[in-house]
Amino acid sequence: xxxxxxxxxxxxxxxxxxxxTQRQSALLAMADALATRSREIxxxxxxxxxxxxATGLNQSLISRLKLDEQKLECAIExxxxxxxxxxxxxxxxxxxxxxxxxxxxxxxxxxxVLGVIFESRPDAVIQIASLAIRSGNGAILKGGSEASCxxxxxxxxxxxxxxxxxxxxxxxxxxxxxxxxxxxxxxxxLVNLIIPRxxxxxxxxxxxxxxxxxxxxxDGICHLYIDSAADLSHALRIAIDSKTQYPAAxxxxxxxxxxxxxxxxxxxxxxxxxxxxGVKLLGDDKSHALGxxxxxxxxxxxxxxxxxxxxxxxxxxxxDALKHINCYSSRHTDxxxxxxxxxxxxxxxxxxxxxxxxxxxxxxxxxxxxxxGAEVGISxxxxxxxxxxxxxxxxxxxxxxxxxxxxxxxxxxxxKNFTHRDxxx
Amino acid sequence: xxxxxxxxxxxxxxxxxxxxTQRQSALLAMADALATRSREIxxxxxxxxxxxxATGLNQSLISRLKLDEQKLECAIExxxxxxxxxxxxxxxxxxxxxxxxxxxxxxxxxxxVLGVIFESRPDAVIQIASLAIRSGNGAILKGGSEASCxxxxxxxxxxxxxxxxxxxxxxxxxxxxxxxxxxxxxxxxLVNLIIPRxxxxxxxxxxxxxxxxxxxxxDGICHLYIDSAADLSHALRIAIDSKTQYPAAxxxxxxxxxxxxxxxxxxxxxxxxxxxxGVKLLGDDKSHALGxxxxxxxxxxxxxxxxxxxxxxxxxxxxDALKHINCYSSRHTDxxxxxxxxxxxxxxxxxxxxxxxxxxxxxxxxxxxxxxGAEVGISxxxxxxxxxxxxxxxxxxxxxxxxxxxxxxxxxxxxKNFTHRDxxx
Numbered sequence: 023x024x025x026x027x028x029x030x031x032x033x034x035x036x037x038x039x040x041x042x043t044q045r046q047s048a049l050l051a052m053a054d055a056l057a058t059r060s061r062e063i064x065x066x067x068x069x070x071x072x073x074x075x076a077t078g079l080n081q082s083l084i085s086r087l088k089l090d091e092q093k094l095e096c097a098i099e100x101x102x103x104x105x106x107x108x109x110x111x112x113x114x115x116x117x118x119x120x121x122x123x124x125x126x127x128x129x130x131x132x133x134x135v136l137g138v139i140f141e142s143r144p145d146a147v148i149q150i151a152s153l154a155i156r157s158g159n160g161a162i163l164k165g166g167s168e169a170s171c172x173x174x175x176x177x178x179x180x181x182x183x184x185x186x187x188x189x190x191x192x193x194x195x196x197x198x199x200x201x202x203x204x205x206x207x208x209x210x211x212l213v214n215l216i217i218p219r220x221x222x223x224x225x226x227x228x229x230x231x232x233x234x235x236x237x238x239x240x241d242g243i244c245h246l247y248i249d250s251a252a253d254l255s256h257a258l259r260i261a262i263d264s265k266t267q268y269p270a271a272x273x274x275x276x277x278x279x280x281x282x283x284x285x286x287x288x289x290x291x292x293x294x295x296x297x298x299x300g301v302k303l304l305g306d307d308k309s310h311a312l313g314x315x316x317x318x319x320x321x322x323x324x325x326x327x328x329x330x331x332x333x334x335x336x337x338x339x340x341x342d343a344l345k346h347i348n349c350y351s352s353r354h355t356d357x358x359x360x361x362x363x364x365x366x367x368x369x370x371x372x373x374x375x376x377x378x379x380x381x382x383x384x385x386x387x388x389x390x391x392x393x394x395g396a397e398v399g400i401s402x403x404x405x406x407x408x409x410x411x412x413x414x415x416x417x418x419x420x421x422x423x424x425x426x427x428x429x430x431x432x433x434x435x436x437x438k439n440f441t442h443r444d445x446x447x
Numbered sequence: 448x449x450x451x452x453x454x455x456x457x458x459x460x461x462x463x464x465x466x467x468t469q470r471q472s473a474l475l476a477m478a479d480a481l482a483t484r485s486r487e488i489x490x491x492x493x494x495x496x497x498x499x500x501a502t503g504l505n506q507s508l509i510s511r512l513k514l515d516e517q518k519l520e521c522a523i524e525x526x527x528x529x530x531x532x533x534x535x536x537x538x539x540x541x542x543x544x545x546x547x548x549x550x551x552x553x554x555x556x557x558x559x560v561l562g563v564i565f566e567s568r569p570d571a572v573i574q575i576a577s578l579a580i581r582s583g584n585g586a587i588l589k590g591g592s593e594a595s596c597x598x599x600x601x602x603x604x605x606x607x608x609x610x611x612x613x614x615x616x617x618x619x620x621x622x623x624x625x626x627x628x629x630x631x632x633x634x635x636x637l638v639n640l641i642i643p644r645x646x647x648x649x650x651x652x653x654x655x656x657x658x659x660x661x662x663x664x665x666d667g668i669c670h671l672y673i674d675s676a677a678d679l680s681h682a683l684r685i686a687i688d689s690k691t692q693y694p695a696a697x698x699x700x701x702x703x704x705x706x707x708x709x710x711x712x713x714x715x716x717x718x719x720x721x722x723x724x725g726v727k728l729l730g731d732d733k734s735h736a737l738g739x740x741x742x743x744x745x746x747x748x749x750x751x752x753x754x755x756x757x758x759x760x761x762x763x764x765x766x767d768a769l770k771h772i773n774c775y776s777s778r779h780t781d782x783x784x785x786x787x788x789x790x791x792x793x794x795x796x797x798x799x800x801x802x803x804x805x806x807x808x809x810x811x812x813x814x815x816x817x818x819x820g821a822e823v824g825i826s827x828x829x830x831x832x833x834x835x836x837x838x839x840x841x842x843x844x845x846x847x848x849x850x851x852x853x854x855x856x857x858x859x860x861x862x863k864n865f866t867h868r869d870x871x872x
Contacts, residue, residue: 118818124807124811214829371463377847379850382850393867404558409846425804426681427685427806431688431692
């Protein structure tokens with residue numbers, strides 16, 4: 023295990039020095055290899071599904087596990103698109119003359135090696151591996167055992183693709199046992215970032231068991247606040263979309279906050295509409311009095327249902343809504359519907375979530391929708407990268423300083439002076 | 448303790464919404480208050496020093512603890528300068544039309560609350576508090592007990608200054624007991640970043656005992672490599688400066704790597720010069736044979752002397768130097784002296800340290816020297832902020848999305864399409 027991780031690390035050092043074109047060609051070679059072996063990959067996936075059906079895996083996991091020809095084609099298309107996104111490496115973020123003849127640059131460079139632990143979805147291997155290579159990072163991946171046949175053949179195929187490119191196949195590695203994934207968490211010196219994609223429990227377990235930085239979101243408790251100055255027909259379609267378009271997603275809303283002045287009118291049309299979509303509403307006392315049959319308890323405000331369930335609360339003021347959000351939000355994405363610009367501005371500047379939205383659905387919180395091409399996940403951490411993390415989030419920077427024999431004592435003595443003059447980027 | 452941290456958090460939410468001018472004025476008010484009370488602050492420091500002398504604190508710690516009128520004036524001047532640095536908040540990093548009428552922005556915002564644990568130097572309170580307020584962050588500070596009188600009066604004075612500004616004095620708080628600083632590490636929900644300034648042991652202890660992200664550097668094992676194509680007189684002055692200008696600094700070099708072709712000539716003039724500066728050289732076999740009297744052992748390559756001691760190794764090629772650096776460097780700052788541009792380029796792109804330097808001293812790795820005005824420390828982590836961390840490193844960003852009733856299902860159905868058109872920043 024250590025040996026394999028060491029190989030990934032060593033290959034990643036070469037990868038970091040590859041050109042944009044080399045990484046681009048590598049992605050195209052990976053896509054070609056996947057296309058060539060698509061029949062075998064789909065066949066391996068059928069095996070995984072049959073085995074999982076036999077062990078009684080539930081239907082929603084089976085559907086995540088499934089990789090049919092169409093889904094695979096879509097994933098391959100994603101790799102090609104990523105190849106043509108602009109290079110996140112070698113960008114100059116700062117360019118400054120520190121003193122006569124002494125020049126500072128801040129340049130984007132890869133993180134190094136990513137450790138990615140994910141569940142079910144085997145297309146994640148394709149997406150993550152291609153994001154890693156495009157951004158100049160090595161990657162060690164550990165998928166769920168239910169997808170083991172699919173993951174294995176995909177990884178072999180991706181490495182085959184790399185063989186016909188100028189990038190080392192060893193920049194990618196697949197772990198297969200739980201023991202190996204525990205060992206991964208201890209590879210401080212070799213792995214630079216752990217990305218868990220899975221349940222809250224998985225994320226917390228990883229955070230508590232590694233000194234390597236972890237990128238991830240724990241919960242997705244998103245709010246929609248409908249202000250007294252909202253266009254109520256907009257509000258309703260946004261509420262329905264934010265809850266029902268894909269309720270298992272982390273960017274779906276779990277709580278609806280209603281300003282008391284519009285609560286009655288809004289619920290009159292909203293209750294039947296939610297019913298039509300099969301959404302179970304749980305209300306606080308006030309919204310219960312306005313027709314919501316089920317009651318919400320304290321626990322509900324901090325529950326991520328990931329299902330067609332929505333808690334509803336009536337608030338007196340914008341400040342009450344902000345207080346509720348600051349208390350219960352998981353700082354993923356929170357939205358307001360209002361036609362009052364001052365109210366919107368206050369909401370956008372007060373809510374400290376990675377996404378704060380005005381008059382649109384929370385479901386837009388996504389790397390593809392933001393135009394990042396793909397994402398490794400959505401970070402609800404405070405420090406960058408925050409929100410949907412694509413290529414740009416997988417790089418760091420390095421300071422380059424070039425002099426002509428410059429030494430610090432000349433500046434300490436006052437013999438020379440700093441100029442600190444910014445130059446064009 | 449929790450109550451006080453909660454107050455800092457609450458005040459920091461208001462601070463995050465303050466204007467550039469309000470934060471600027473607050474810093475000037477803090478500087479004025481310090482100037483008014485300067486005599487009392489210096490007097491409190493004398494008390495701390497007398498107490499520490501009585502308990503037998505060593506001389507280098509006493510000199511770090513000392514805050515005389517001149518040092519204090521310098522620190523106050525630093526606060527005023529920081530007031531006039533440009534605002535790191537509210538910067539638009541991304542501006543994109545996602546679809547007709549749907550606009551995405553990425554805007555810089557404060558991190559929230561900083562927890563800073565530092566040793567000895569009481570001027571750190573002034574520097575950190577002013578960096579925090581300028582960047583819109585609350586701060587909870589814990590200084591060393593040897594500086595307790597000085598730290599207390601400085602904090603009271605800073606808060607007095609804030610009272611006459613529009614920023615809440617509660618955005619700053621000083622902890623005084625070890626128990627409180629342990630409690631600080633457990634304030635996951637209230638504190639967003641821990642910044643330890645002190646020994647390696649302190650940093651490691653903190654990393655192992657908190658789930659809050661930690662900004663810091665563990666070791667400063669910096670290298671200087673003198674290539675066969677180096678200007679040897681430049682090389683020598685850079686080597687002397689990098690080692691002797693302030694040997695206790697983390698950006699001083701600990702190991703000198705010499706290309707075998709120039710090793711003999713270089714050492715002939717370097718050995719007496721280092722001797723003049725009182726530097727003890729420890730050599731590998733080859734450099735020992737070239738006149739270095741003391742021998743380096745395996746342990747030396749990973750030792751941060753923080754003293755006038757330097758280990759020396761002769762290497763056969765640039766690749767050998769790179770291998771040594773990649774193995775032993777703490778990824779702080781590593782430098783090359785060469786007149787061969789291809790060699791320099793290879794070094795700058797292969798060494799993955801936060802600073803990679805060509806033909807200049809490693810001592811330039813510093814926030815002031817980079818033109819950042821001030822720094823909370825130097826990060827040797829891979830993820831940003833990396834290197835010297837000033838105002839810019841104390842902010843994060845948030846995504847703002849503004850629509851006109853946009854919902855995701857219209858895009859999923861193909862009824863509407865993403866445009867992903869970048870707009871001027």
